[in-house]
Amino acid sequence: MVDQASVWQGGIIGLVTTPSKNSSERRAHLVQLAGDLFAEKGFRATTVRNIAEAAGILSGSLYHHFDSKESIGDEILSAFLDDVLAGYRSAVASTDDPRKAIEEIVRSSTATLSRHRAALTMLQNDWSYFSAQPRFGYLRTAMKEIEQTWVEQLERGKQTGVFRADLDARLVYRLLRDILWIPTSWRPSKGAGWSTDEIVDGLLRLLFDGITA
Amino acid sequence: MVDQASVWQGGIIGLVTTPSKNSSERRAHLVQLAGDLFAEKGFRATTVRNIAEAAGILSGSLYHHFDSKESIGDEILSAFLDDVLAGYRSAVASTDDPRKAIEEIVRSSTATLSRHRAALTMLQNDWSYFSAQPRFGYLRTAMKEIEQTWVEQLERGKQTGVFRADLDARLVYRLLRDILWIPTSWRPSKGAGWSTDEIVDGLLRLLFDGITA
Amino acid sequence: MVDQASVWQGGIIGLVTTPSKNSSERRAHLVQLAGDLFAEKGFRATTVRNIAEAAGILSGSLYHHFDSKESIGDEILSAFLDDVLAGYRSAVASTDDPRKAIEEIVRSSTATLSRHRAALTMLQNDWSYFSAQPRFGYLRTAMKEIEQTWVEQLERGKQTGVFRADLDARLVYRLLRDILWIPTSWRPSKGAGWSTDEIVDGLLRLLFDGITA
Amino acid sequence: MVDQASVWQGGIIGLVTTPSKNSSERRAHLVQLAGDLFAEKGFRATTVRNIAEAAGILSGSLYHHFDSKESIGDEILSAFLDDVLAGYRSAVASTDDPRKAIEEIVRSSTATLSRHRAALTMLQNDWSYFSAQPRFGYLRTAMKEIEQTWVEQLERGKQTGVFRADLDARLVYRLLRDILWIPTSWRPSKGAGWSTDEIVDGLLRLLFDGITA
DNA sequence: AATGAATGAGTTTTCATTCAT
DNA sequence: CATGAATGAAAACTCATTCAT
Numbered sequence: 001m002v003d004q005a006s007v008w009q010g011g012i013i014g015l016v017t018t019p020s021k022n023s024s025e026r027r028a029h030l031v032q033l034a035g036d037l038f039a040e041k042g043f044r045a046t047t048v049r050n051i052a053e054a055a056g057i058l059s060g061s062l063y064h065h066f067d068s069k070e071s072i073g074d075e076i077l078s079a080f081l082d083d084v085l086a087g088y089r090s091a092v093a094s095t096d097d098p099r100k101a102i103e104e105i106v107r108s109s110t111a112t113l114s115r116h117r118a119a120l121t122m123l124q125n126d127w128s129y130f131s132a133q134p135r136f137g138y139l140r141t142a143m144k145e146i147e148q149t150w151v152e153q154l155e156r157g158k159q160t161g162v163f164r165a166d167l168d169a170r171l172v173y174r175l176l177r178d179i180l181w182i183p184t185s186w187r188p189s190k191g192a193g194w195s196t197d198e199i200v201d202g203l204l205r206l207l208f209d210g211i212t213a
Numbered sequence: 214m215v216d217q218a219s220v221w222q223g224g225i226i227g228l229v230t231t232p233s234k235n236s237s238e239r240r241a242h243l244v245q246l247a248g249d250l251f252a253e254k255g256f257r258a259t260t261v262r263n264i265a266e267a268a269g270i271l272s273g274s275l276y277h278h279f280d281s282k283e284s285i286g287d288e289i290l291s292a293f294l295d296d297v298l299a300g301y302r303s304a305v306a307s308t309d310d311p312r313k314a315i316e317e318i319v320r321s322s323t324a325t326l327s328r329h330r331a332a333l334t335m336l337q338n339d340w341s342y343f344s345a346q347p348r349f350g351y352l353r354t355a356m357k358e359i360e361q362t363w364v365e366q367l368e369r370g371k372q373t374g375v376f377r378a379d380l381d382a383r384l385v386y387r388l389l390r391d392i393l394w395i396p397t398s399w400r401p402s403k404g405a406g407w408s409t410d411e412i413v414d415g416l417l418r419l420l421f422d423g424i425t426a
Numbered sequence: 427m428v429d430q431a432s433v434w435q436g437g438i439i440g441l442v443t444t445p446s447k448n449s450s451e452r453r454a455h456l457v458q459l460a461g462d463l464f465a466e467k468g469f470r471a472t473t474v475r476n477i478a479e480a481a482g483i484l485s486g487s488l489y490h491h492f493d494s495k496e497s498i499g500d501e502i503l504s505a506f507l508d509d510v511l512a513g514y515r516s517a518v519a520s521t522d523d524p525r526k527a528i529e530e531i532v533r534s535s536t537a538t539l540s541r542h543r544a545a546l547t548m549l550q551n552d553w554s555y556f557s558a559q560p561r562f563g564y565l566r567t568a569m570k571e572i573e574q575t576w577v578e579q580l581e582r583g584k585q586t587g588v589f590r591a592d593l594d595a596r597l598v599y600r601l602l603r604d605i606l607w608i609p610t611s612w613r614p615s616k617g618a619g620w621s622t623d624e625i626v627d628g629l630l631r632l633l634f635d636g637i638t639a
Numbered sequence: 640m641v642d643q644a645s646v647w648q649g650g651i652i653g654l655v656t657t658p659s660k661n662s663s664e665r666r667a668h669l670v671q672l673a674g675d676l677f678a679e680k681g682f683r684a685t686t687v688r689n690i691a692e693a694a695g696i697l698s699g700s701l702y703h704h705f706d707s708k709e710s711i712g713d714e715i716l717s718a719f720l721d722d723v724l725a726g727y728r729s730a731v732a733s734t735d736d737p738r739k740a741i742e743e744i745v746r747s748s749t750a751t752l753s754r755h756r757a758a759l760t761m762l763q764n765d766w767s768y769f770s771a772q773p774r775f776g777y778l779r780t781a782m783k784e785i786e787q788t789w790v791e792q793l794e795r796g797k798q799t800g801v802f803r804a805d806l807d808a809r810l811v812y813r814l815l816r817d818i819l820w821i822p823t824s825w826r827p828s829k830g831a832g833w834s835t836d837e838i839v840d841g842l843l844r845l846l847f848d849g850i851t852a
Numbered sequence: 853a854a855t856g857a858a859t860g861a862g863t864t865t866t867c868a869t870t871c872a873t
Numbered sequence: 874c875a876t877g878a879a880t881g882a883a884a885a886c887t888c889a890t891t892c893a894t
């Protein structure tokens with residue numbers, strides 16, 4: 001579709017040299033490039049120059065699209081959390097069975113996370129940097145909702161007897177949330193070829209049944 | 214012996230103001246301070262000035278003790294890996310039962326990790342930075358040995374029927390190793406008061422049996 | 427062509443305020459300024475701030491144009507050696523007479539050297555610094571070619587009887603090369619007004635005939 | 640005589656634990672070590688730590704013997720110039736023949752210079768550094784006397800017909816003085832085995848007769 | 853939209869020097 | 874005499890950001 005547009009533009013006007021990509025597309029493309037670098041090296045370790053080079057422009061030119069490096073980070077992080085929370089909410093809304101809810105949370109998380117590798121790396125690597133800034137206050141808010149969702153489902157599962165009664169819900173939440181985030185942070189190259197499905201299934205099996213035969 | 218000497222000096226001469234603290238102690242103290250900061254903010258995000266300030270000296274003065282920031286990192290990382298590998302080796306040497314070996318690896322890891330929080334944070338946050346430098350080549354070597362140890366025990370467990378035959382040993386290793394490392398990265402303040410033992414038990418229970426009742 | 431364009435722009439549009447000065451001109455200007463300082467104080471003794479101040483900018487701004495102080499040095503030194511070697515090669519190619527070849531080498535050297543005072547000072551003052559670095563390996567290579575050229579001409583001159591048979595070619599080369607470089611290192615202010623020609627003539631007369639009447 | 644003193648001290652007092660090497664010997668030894676390093680790398684490029692390491696002590700300990708790095712330089716430079724001037728004065732006093740006087744100056748210089756390689760390197764490399772400081776004002780004074788001596792002899796030679804009448808005395812002085820200093824700056828390793836005598840003879844022959852057959 | 857030049861505050865590191873022990 | 878810890882000023886370099894063109 002992008003091509004369609006550019007062909008059309010080129011056809012009529014006949015003077016446009018750099019056709020395609022209107023403003024918001026260009027912007028999205030830059031966020032994408034930045035995100036890839038953030039995922040690879042972390043937010044702080046990635047320089048504005050790195051991003052500009054990846055885009056084939058000079059670093060100063062980035063400031064036509066964003067007013068700061070942090071606003072790129074903001075865009076990535078808030079999009080991620082919106083997506084995560086939407087998944088959690090619909091997972092909880094979809095069923096009354098805590099085990100199914102958790103299974104759904106895991107599945108939705110996995111899908112969401114694979115779309116937001118950069119955001120996760122940023123949270124893991126540079127949490128102390130972001131969480132200290134008022135601008136990123138929504139990070140804490142969102143994390144609280146995530147925790148609440150898990151704990152609620154685990155507690156309900158304990159009450160209905162689906163989960164072991166001796167589980168410490170908050171402890172298990174912390175472990176599970178972080179466990180869930182692990183595969184996302186694996187570099188593509190190092191994954192030895194596991195598909196997302198394989199990883200999710202392995203993870204679910206591990207969570208519910210352990211490794212014992 | 215150092216204590217003996219200082220007590221004696223203090224007793225007889227009565228002039229010793231600073232209670233001993235010889236050269237290597239001072240150095241170790243500085244490494245400790247640096248490590249705390251690295252654990253909190255990551256290696257790159259911690260400045261030499263931060264470390265010096267924590268020690269109550271000027272940044273340049275640190276170079277009396279270390280020839281670079283990296284050499285502090287080196288000291289922390291290599292001590293950590295030496296410790297981890299020693300634990301793994303003795304765990305494997307202590308038993309023939311793969312399940313016991315893994316249990317032992319987990320227990321030794323937990324003990325080791327709590328002594329080396331800084332190192333772990335550094336590996337997680339700044340792996341791309343360190344692993345790119347020849348100086349830190351031993352990181353890759355050590356990680357390979359760690360992987361091999363896990364995979365061997367898991368495979369043997371599968372053969373003897375202790376573990377499920379359908380486990381993907383490398384996948385499970387990756388998950389388990391990272392899972393094991395999770396609690397260490399939790400900030401003390403955020404742990405809501407879990408003791409190391411509680412965490413280890415929760416973890417082992419989770420690994421072997423899952424969360425299902 | 428660049429000139430064409432700018433003239434055209436200036437002519438038609440009449441808006442161009444700064445009379446061209448494109449990127450590479452600015453860069454060349456900075457190299458020139460740096461070279462003057464290097465010639466005056468030596469490479470190591472000249473700080474990046476010195477250079478920046480001479481250019482009326484801040485020291486960090488220099489890194490927009492060069493990626494290190496050494497790369498400025500590199501530019502100056504390699505340009506010098508390229509020039510010297512070109513002169514030597516064409517001197518040798520221009521004649522079969524060793525005496526004429528040497529005379530030509532001296533004349534070309536003098537011309538070259540006056541254009542590269544900075545480079546010469548750098549080689550004399552900071553040779554141990556540069557020659558220790560792989561990056562400046564070409565310095566040794568070039569010096570070898572220079573030596574070979576001199577020695578060859580001197581030897582041929584001895585065989586054809588133009589030069590005294592008892593000359594130690596390498597010793598004379600070392601003396602002559604260094605002698606040749608002397609006047610260049612004289613500060614303009616101290617030269618008491620000798621023209622280049624006067625110096626060259628004095629030098630040649632000295633070389634060929636000595637000071638005796 | 641120095642030994643006499645220290646033996647005597649040891650004999651009478653009987654408490655001196657590190658016998659030999661009294662204070663001034665130790666000091667002279669340190670100056671020697673420092674000089675070697677200055678000759679090799681230049682004054683500024685040599686660090687106080689370098690010197691201390693060469694002496695097997697810590698950098699701070701040097702300040703028991705000298706109150707600053709510059710005072711070491713001072714010691715080396717003033718000793719050199721005293722020596723040079725003494726040689727020049729006795730050369731001039733020894734004869735009425737300008738040619739013999741110059742020959743004697745050359746011979747005395749060569750002897751002096753070989754004893755003061757460090758000083759010469761320091762003057763050549765770091766002249767701008769030293770000459771800018773009031774403390775080293777004697778450098779300019781001494782250089783003036785050196786120039787005067789040469790010029791006088793050359794002028795007298797021109798009048799008596801020993802030297803060519805068209806010599807520019809100051810120009811020739813500048814050339815000859817610098818020429819004379821050249822071989823001293825040659826690294827021992829690079830000299831390809833020329834003895835001091837060979838070099839002096841080569842030089843004198845070159846000066847008086849040129850290279851022409 | 854993009855360039856290219858620059859800023860300014862910050863980074864790691866170096867080094868002569870001081871001083872209590 | 875020597876050590877070991879520290880200072881403080883300066884070095885080279887980095888980087889997010891600004892802005893005229």
